[in-house]
Amino acid sequence: MSETLTMDAIQQWLHRFASEITTQADWLTELDSAIGDADHGTNMVRGTGAVVAKLNARATGTLQELLKAVGMTLVSSVGGASGSLYGTFFLEMGRNSPSGVQLNASELEKALRAGVDGVVARGHAAVGDKTMIDALEPAITTLSHSLADGRQLHDSITAAAAAATTGRDSTEPLVARKGRASYLGERSAGHIDPGAASSAILVAALAASVGEGTAG
Amino acid sequence: MIGIVLVSHSEALANAAMDLALQMVHGARPPIRIAAGAAGGFGTDATAIASAIDDLATADGVLVITDLGSAILSSSLALEIRSSTHQVVISDGPFVEATTAAVVGAAAGGSLADIAADASNALSAKKTQDETGQVSSSVEDTGPGSPVVSAEERLINPMGLHTRPASLLVQMAGEFSADIELTNTSSGRGPVNASSVIGLLSLGANKNDRIRIDASGSDAPQAVNAVKELVLEGFGELS
Numbered sequence: 298m299s300e301t302l303t304m305d306a307i308q309q310w311l312h313r314f315a316s317e318i319t320t321q322a323d324w325l326t327e328l329d330s331a332i333g334d335a336d337h338g339t340n341m342v343r344g345t346g347a348v349v350a351k352l353n354a355r356a357t358g359t360l361q362e363l364l365k366a367v368g369m370t371l372v373s374s375v376g377g378a379s380g381s382l383y384g385t386f387f388l389e390m391g392r393n394s395p396s397g398v399q400l401n402a403s404e405l406e407k408a409l410r411a412g413v414d415g416v417v418a419r420g421h422a423a424v425g426d427k428t429m430i431d432a433l434e435p436a437i438t439t440l441s442h443s444l445a446d447g448r449q450l451h452d453s454i455t456a457a458a459a460a461a462t463t464g465r466d467s468t469e470p471l472v473a474r475k476g477r478a479s480y481l482g483e484r485s486a487g488h489i490d491p492g493a494a495s496s497a498i499l500v501a502a503l504a505a506s507v508g509e510g511t512a513g
Numbered sequence: 514m515i516g517i518v519l520v521s522h523s524e525a526l527a528n529a530a531m532d533l534a535l536q537m538v539h540g541a542r543p544p545i546r547i548a549a550g551a552a553g554g555f556g557t558d559a560t561a562i563a564s565a566i567d568d569l570a571t572a573d574g575v576l577v578i579t580d581l582g583s584a585i586l587s588s589s590l591a592l593e594i595r596s597s598t599h600q601v602v603i604s605d606g607p608f609v610e611a612t613t614a615a616v617v618g619a620a621a622g623g624s625l626a627d628i629a630a631d632a633s634n635a636l637s638a639k640k641t642q643d644e645t646g647q648v649s650s651s652v653e654d655t656g657p658g659s660p661v662v663s664a665e666e667r668l669i670n671p672m673g674l675h676t677r678p679a680s681l682l683v684q685m686a687g688e689f690s691a692d693i694e695l696t697n698t699s700s701g702r703g704p705v706n707a708s709s710v711i712g713l714l715s716l717g718a719n720k721n722d723r724i725r726i727d728a729s730g731s732d733a734p735q736a737v738n739a740v741k742e743l744v745l746e747g748f749g750e751l752s
Contacts, residue, residue: 336554343552372590373560376551377522378583381559381590388594419586476582 315345344375364391389415516572534616537680543619562591574625610635621687670747674718678748691730
C-alpha cells in the first residue's frame with residue numbers, strides 16, 4: 298500500500314506550524330533571551346504568519362511552487378539567520394520534490410533530507426553545535442530508518458517528531474559553537490537552543506498533519 | 514569600476530561605515546548599495562541583499578562586505594536567489610576596514626580580485642600597529658627584464674602614512690601603468706604594492722621614516738616622480 302501526502306496535508310502542516318509557533322512564542326523568546334537577542338519567538342511568529350497569509354492569497358499551484366513560495370516568504374519576513382535557514386529548508390525541499398501535487402513516503406523523505414542538508418550546508422553546523430540541526434538531523438534519520446523497516450508513514454513521522462524533541466532537549470547542556478550564542482562560550486550551556494525548539498515544533502506539526510492528508 | 518554591497522545588521526552602522534570610507538575618495542565614487550536590517554529591526558535579509566546585488570549588475574563585479582555571522586549566511590543565500598549573473602565575491606574582511614579598502618580601491622579602478630584580496634587582508638594594518646617588530650610581508654618578484662626606477666624620501670607630514678595619504682597614494686598609483694612598490698627602509702617593512710591602501714598602512718610608516726619607492730614599467734620614471742612629489746609635499750598635510 299502506498300501512502301501519499303497531498304497538497305492539503307502540506308498546507309495543513311504549514312498552518313499548524315504557524316499556530317504552534319504562535320502558542321509557544323513566549324517560550325521561544327524566553328529561550329532566546331537566555332543565549333541570544335530575545336527575538337526568536339517574535340521573528341518566527343512574523344514569518345509563519347506571513348506564510349499563512351501567502352497560502353491564503355495564492356492560487357493552488359504545484360508542490361514545488363508552493364514550497365518555493367514558502368521559503369522565499371520566510372527569508373524575507375523572519376530576518377537574520379533563522380530566516381535564511383528556514384528559507385533554505387523549504388527552498389531545498391521544493392527543489393527536491395516531485396513536479397506534481399503530491400508526495401509519497403519516499404519522496405517526502407527525499408525532500409526533507411534535502412531540506413536538512415541545505416540547512417547544514419548553509420550554516421556549516423553539525424549535530425552537537427547547539428542549533429536547529431540537533432533537532433532536524435535525528436528526525437530525518439529516524440524517519441529514514443523507520444520507513445526502511447517497513448513502518449507506515451504516519452508512525453514513522455511520529456517517531457521522527459519524538460526524535461526531534463529528544464534532540465531539542467539534548468541541546469540544553471551543550472556549549473554553542475555556531476551563531477550568536479557561540480560568543481557566550483560556556484555561558485550558553487544550561488539552556489535549550491531556541492532554533493532547535495522551533496525545529497522540533499516544525500516536525501511535530503508535520504506528524505500531526507500526516508494522518509489527515511494521507512490517501513491509501 | 515566595481516560595485517560594493519554593504520551587508521549589516523544595522524542600517525545606521527552601514528551608513529556610517531560608508532560615509533567614513535567615502536571621506537577617502539576625492540574623485541568619482543564607486544556604486545555602493547546598503548542591505549541592512551531585517552523586518553524593521555536588526556538583522557540581515559537575503560532578499561534585500563539579492564536585490565542590492567542585482568541593482569549593481571552593470572558594475573565590473575560586486576564585492577559584498579558583511580558584519581556579524583548571519584550576514585555571511587544571508588549573503589550566500591542571496592547569491593542563489595539573485596536574478597543577475599555578474600561576478601560577485603563575499604568578503605571575509607572586517608566590516609569597517611574592508612569597506613575602507615574596497616571603497617578606496619574601487620574608486621582607483623582596481624579589479625574585483627585585487628580589491629577582494631585587499632579587503633580580506635584588511636586586518637593586517639591594525640595588527641602591524643600593535644606589534645613592534647617582525648612583520649611578515651609578501652615580497653613580490655618584479656620579474657626580470659623590467660628596469661626598476663627607485664627613489665628614497667623621508668616622510669615629513671606629522672601623522673605619517675595614515676589612511677588619508679595612503680588613499681591618495683592608491684589613487685595616484687592607479688593613474689600609472691607602472692607597478693609601484695613602497696618599502697619602509699627605517700623599519701624594514703615592505704615592499705608593498707602602492708595600489709593597496711591596506712598594504713600601505715601595514716608599512717606602519719611614521720614621520721621621519723624613510724620610504725623607498727620602486728617602480729617598473731613604461732611610465733616608471735614619471736610614477737616615481739609623482740609619488741616623490743606627494744611625499745615631499747607632505748601629502749598636503751603641512752600647515
